[in-house]
Amino acid sequence: MKRIAIIGAGMMGSAMSIPARDKGHEVRLVGTPLDDAIIAHARETRMHLTMQRPLPVGVVFYQFGEVRSALAGVDVVICGVSSFGVDWFLQQALPLIPPEVPVLSVTKGLVAHTDGTLETYPSYYQRLSGRGGFYAIGGPCTSYELAERRHSAVAFCGSDMATLHRLRSLLSTNYYHISLSTDVVGVEVAVALKNAYALAVTLAVGMVQRQDGPDAAPAYNPQAALFGQSVREMTALLKLLGGGPENIAYGAGDLYVTIFGGRTRRLGTLLGRGLTINQALQQLEGVTLESIVITQRMVQALRTRGQLAQFPLLHHVGKLLDGEQADIPWAALITPPQDKPGARPCI
Amino acid sequence: MKRIAIIGAGMMGSAMSIPARDKGHEVRLVGTPLDDAIIAHARETRMHLTMQRPLPVGVVFYQFGEVRSALAGVDVVICGVSSFGVDWFLQQALPLIPPEVPVLSVTKGLVAHTDGTLETYPSYYQRLSGRGGFYAIGGPCTSYELAERRHSAVAFCGSDMATLHRLRSLLSTNYYHISLSTDVVGVEVAVALKNAYALAVTLAVGMVQRQDGPDAAPAYNPQAALFGQSVREMTALLKLLGGGPENIAYGAGDLYVTIFGGRTRRLGTLLGRGLTINQALQQLEGVTLESIVITQRMVQALRTRGQLAQFPLLHHVGKLLDGEQADIPWAALITPPQDKPGARPCI
Numbered sequence: 001m002k003r004i005a006i007i008g009a010g011m012m013g014s015a016m017s018i019p020a021r022d023k024g025h026e027v028r029l030v031g032t033p034l035d036d037a038i039i040a041h042a043r044e045t046r047m048h049l050t051m052q053r054p055l056p057v058g059v060v061f062y063q064f065g066e067v068r069s070a071l072a073g074v075d076v077v078i079c080g081v082s083s084f085g086v087d088w089f090l091q092q093a094l095p096l097i098p099p100e101v102p103v104l105s106v107t108k109g110l111v112a113h114t115d116g117t118l119e120t121y122p123s124y125y126q127r128l129s130g131r132g133g134f135y136a137i138g139g140p141c142t143s144y145e146l147a148e149r150r151h152s153a154v155a156f157c158g159s160d161m162a163t164l165h166r167l168r169s170l171l172s173t174n175y176y177h178i179s180l181s182t183d184v185v186g187v188e189v190a191v192a193l194k195n196a197y198a199l200a201v202t203l204a205v206g207m208v209q210r211q212d213g214p215d216a217a218p219a220y221n222p223q224a225a226l227f228g229q230s231v232r233e234m235t236a237l238l239k240l241l242g243g244g245p246e247n248i249a250y251g252a253g254d255l256y257v258t259i260f261g262g263r264t265r266r267l268g269t270l271l272g273r274g275l276t277i278n279q280a281l282q283q284l285e286g287v288t289l290e291s292i293v294i295t296q297r298m299v300q301a302l303r304t305r306g307q308l309a310q311f312p313l314l315h316h317v318g319k320l321l322d323g324e325q326a327d328i329p330w331a332a333l334i335t336p337p338q339d340k341p342g343a344r345p346c347i
Numbered sequence: 348m349k350r351i352a353i354i355g356a357g358m359m360g361s362a363m364s365i366p367a368r369d370k371g372h373e374v375r376l377v378g379t380p381l382d383d384a385i386i387a388h389a390r391e392t393r394m395h396l397t398m399q400r401p402l403p404v405g406v407v408f409y410q411f412g413e414v415r416s417a418l419a420g421v422d423v424v425i426c427g428v429s430s431f432g433v434d435w436f437l438q439q440a441l442p443l444i445p446p447e448v449p450v451l452s453v454t455k456g457l458v459a460h461t462d463g464t465l466e467t468y469p470s471y472y473q474r475l476s477g478r479g480g481f482y483a484i485g486g487p488c489t490s491y492e493l494a495e496r497r498h499s500a501v502a503f504c505g506s507d508m509a510t511l512h513r514l515r516s517l518l519s520t521n522y523y524h525i526s527l528s529t530d531v532v533g534v535e536v537a538v539a540l541k542n543a544y545a546l547a548v549t550l551a552v553g554m555v556q557r558q559d560g561p562d563a564a565p566a567y568n569p570q571a572a573l574f575g576q577s578v579r580e581m582t583a584l585l586k587l588l589g590g591g592p593e594n595i596a597y598g599a600g601d602l603y604v605t606i607f608g609g610r611t612r613r614l615g616t617l618l619g620r621g622l623t624i625n626q627a628l629q630q631l632e633g634v635t636l637e638s639i640v641i642t643q644r645m646v647q648a649l650r651t652r653g654q655l656a657q658f659p660l661l662h663h664v665g666k667l668l669d670g671e672q673a674d675i676p677w678a679a680l681i682t683p684p685q686d687k688p689g690a691r692p693c694i
Binding site for chain 1: 464465466467486487488489492493495497498499500502508511512521522524525526527528529530532533551554555565566567568569570571572574575576578579582588589591592593595596597599600601603604607608675677678680681682684685686687694
């Protein structure tokens with residue numbers, strides 16, 4: 001039995017309490033200052049206010065003002081903030097965490113610097129805090145389904161394999177399946193753009209509804225064409241940034257689950273129907289803007305690097321988010337002819 | 348305007364008449380001896396009997412007994428047979444086709460030899476016929492949706508790039524988007540196992556129904572876990588057989604469209620609910636067995652090569668098709684730890 005503190009009581013952070021409690025650990029769920037209502041509600045009802053799923057018996061809830069007691073004697077901290085909360089976590093939470101305690105982050109995305117360079121969150125935290133011990137979770141796993149104990153396959157990544165093994169032994173269950181990798185760039189880059197490309201694929205859902213009416217039967221050839229292009233562009237990003245190509249399996253899985261995951265699909269579908277981003281956001285009041293901001297940051301970074309043309313589908317999504325109205329660039333899905341010598345008979 | 352003969356009036360072969368006619372070509376659709384009813388019905392009604400979609404005005408229909416007139420003066424032949432028809436095509440149709448006429452095949456799969464070697468269809472045709480000019484279509488494209496002129500992205504592959512360009516110019520439309528590649532092994536291997544892995548992913552659909560009842564809301568974490576593993580195994584097969592890794596984009600797209608494509612999904616779902624293969628086939632009377640046979644052939648070939656252990660999910664599907672009852676091997680989804688040196692900050 002270990003002591004695990006989760007800082008950030010959003011859906012994904014909170015869902016991590018389920019495998020942690022199922023392994024018998026002492027679990028302390030600490031809200032950020034934005035999570036006051038979630039923590040108050042959970043204390044009263046044990047239900048998570050936004051995820052609408054019960055949290056396990058034995059989880060102890062803390063408002064952020066109580067973070068010091070929550071961190072007393074912890075063995076591991078799980079960082080549950082969204083990409084908007086990264087700098088808050090760095091400045092307000094990290095200084096309170098003993099340097100020998102590893103920090104496992106659920107946040108997905110990359111930091112995009114103004115000079116066009118990109119950085120993983122573990123690297124960003126380490127560079128700015130001066131301490132080490134940062135680990136991250138990649139791969140396809142929605143909070144709702146983790147909370148329902150659905151089979152989920154993820155990757156824990158970070159610089160020290162021994163610590164990765166320890167983190168896995170703390171959290172792996174018969175439904176939460178954890179691969180390990182020290183290829184932080186590979187895992188994090190592979191899954192960073194899942195929201196952007198899930199928007200891209202679901203444009204095809206809206207496009208069919210625009211042609212055939214809102215109750216049209218779904219068509220999968222167009223979605224699959226955009227899915228294939230998304231895998232192509234995510235692979236190119238892996239190559240560009242030096243991650244191992246085998247990590248595309250995490251990226252493809254994460255894209256798959258995000259396409260069917262709710263808010264991103266609804267936004268992509270509306271954009272595919274021909275609505276502008278402002279019209280779409282009006283229909284989706286209350287939708288998280290995280291996927292939009294991440295996409296815009298990445299588009300800007302690749303533009304600054306002069307490499308945006310390698311990512312025509314991402315570029316297209318960026319244009320839509322900038323308010324442009326444009327049809328899906330189908331011609332961009334045709335790859336340059338691949339001319340490789342040497343046909344071989346039996347292989 | 349060119350003359351195009353399609354031999355094999357199944358759904359995919361017949362659907363190829365739509366882009367061909369939209370480009371203004373003279374199109375002759377020739378049934379195999381198994382397609383007599385399809386051809387007779389199309390002559391009367393212009394509807395395709397099994398696809399239940401209209402075929403374009405101007406397509407001329409031929410029973411196989413009339414194949415010689417159908418082939419008179421043709422510029423291109425499209426081979427529309429399923430993998431069961433490959434040897435028939437080789438023996439009965441190919442000798443009638445002038446050697447300078449290229450043959451473009453829609454058949455997906457690989458030939459598995461008893462010694463464990465594998466072979467693409469273009470290579471198989473060339474080796475056994477002694478003539479050249481074989482090309483193939485890979486990538487995500489269901490016949491129904493091609494017939495509805497949905498946007499579809501495919502790859503034409505074969506040994507001669509100039510001929511590939513010519514084939515593309517004959518068939519590309521504003522909805523049928525064609526990439527070109529001489530990496531026949533890469534394209535064909537990437538998409539060969541789409542049926543096997545679509546069975547694998549949809550096991551998770553049935554598994555959830557088995558737990559929560561037939562009307563259970565779908566869960567996507569488990570499907571995404573199996574999707575990621577499928578991409579991993581398809582990539583490993585590409586590497587094993589020497590195809591370019593970038594072709595996984597076709598494989599992932601083809602897997603995506605096949606998961607939502609009907610018969611394979613129904614079979615995978617029933618197996619996932621815990622039915623044996625015989626019980627499942629009883630419920631699905633009339634279902635094509637092509638996906639089953641291809642999977643079994645590939646499992647046997649990899650077993651003979653001593654390489655089946657590299658493909659645990661394919662191995663599992665093979666067991667189910669052999670009548671075994673077994674749970675999804677979730678532990679096999681955990682990859683061996685990837686330990687790569689060198690964390691880098693900004694990238």
